[in-house]
Amino acid sequence: MSTEHATSPLQDPRVQAVLDRIQAERRRPAGGGPRGGTRDPYAFTDVGFSIHPAQGDLIYLLCRAVGATRVVEFATSLGVSTLYFATAVRDNGGGTVIGSEIVPEKAAAALGHLAEAGLADLVDLRIGDARETLRDLGGPVDFALIDGWPVDSGPSLARQVMENIAPQLRPGALVMNDNAEPDYLDYVRDPANGFRTLSLPLKGSTELSVRVGPSVGA
Template identity: 60%
Template sequence: MESSITNYRSNALRDPIILSVLDQMNARRKRPDSNMFQGSVAPDPELFADYGFSIHPEQGDLIYTLCRAMKATHVVDFATSVGMSALYFAAAMRDNGGGQVVGAELVSAKADTAYRNLTAAGLDAYVDIRIGDARETLKDLGKPVDFALIDGWPLAKGPTLARQVIEIIAPQLRVGGYVLNDNAESDFLEYIRDPANGFISVTLPIKRGTELAVKIS
């Protein structure tokens, strides 16, 4: 019991090792030339293996804080990329006394980078990155989900990945569970703001608009 109390009172985001890894990851941020996204065909994710399209620190702090407040132990990280968001989730799992981050990443080289970053931070034991199409790898999450981050990748046509993935995760999210969306895809917002789907949401003034939703039914 004492160990559990100690974990809950700790703050991994003050750990100098974890802070050092986060600082290094932020220092390595780079964005590809916008020309790589031009054309009528969706860009090949493999061409962007060296780019980490990661959440901003303010979003990471929000993820960590909410996961601590709700004592989350089962969370989803889509897409994991180089592991920035997974690191914040895993820090909360450690401080909550245990748990699992289920990651989803299409590009295996990025998953390898994410594991290196998580290992350097001492948090790899809390993360399971499922490599492949998230529309398949996230179909069965094993038990109710407390929190999900939904990012995405541009598609040439049809529903966005964010919209397709929320439709997969929503039935597996527990009542009271959170969803955080990074890119404000219009069809994702249409879904999450439709009362028939059981969510209420708010747009936060973080990174040009971050949508936070909670499942209420």
């Protein structure tokens, strides 16, 4: 293990090598990406919009702490967050990571990265609109990542997906949000929806929430 990764809770050199390569190949999207240009996800088939390593380390550590075996993420992109989730689930004794990705080329790349890391058998990657593919998760979930794509108007995708996922979270489940969409924050910060939440100084916009009671309509 290199000095660079000595303090990371993820100590699998095979997985870390894949993560390092993805990070090394990361490039800035033309036109500033979806927040500075087009909002069409198919315009970025070869560009990953992923969590940062510190967020991934936190995901791994929290999943180990709560013994997570069933987790869900929106969205998978090139599979960076999936690698952290799948490693934690494997190290917890096994389980399932339910991923979601609307762009087939990115889904294929993510599956390739997972296979390279030896984790593909732990992942159920659902291709399509997460508002539909994540509507039924097949049972209670221990941890969710909500990392949505920006939209031009109306409720954010993060808020819409969260409203579908929330009733499927077990009491004590954790949720991480990457982009701090205002309407998403309104949802998790309203005690009536069954969450307690905290803003973290990671990537400038990380919200960590725990489900402490049933959500409205559950």
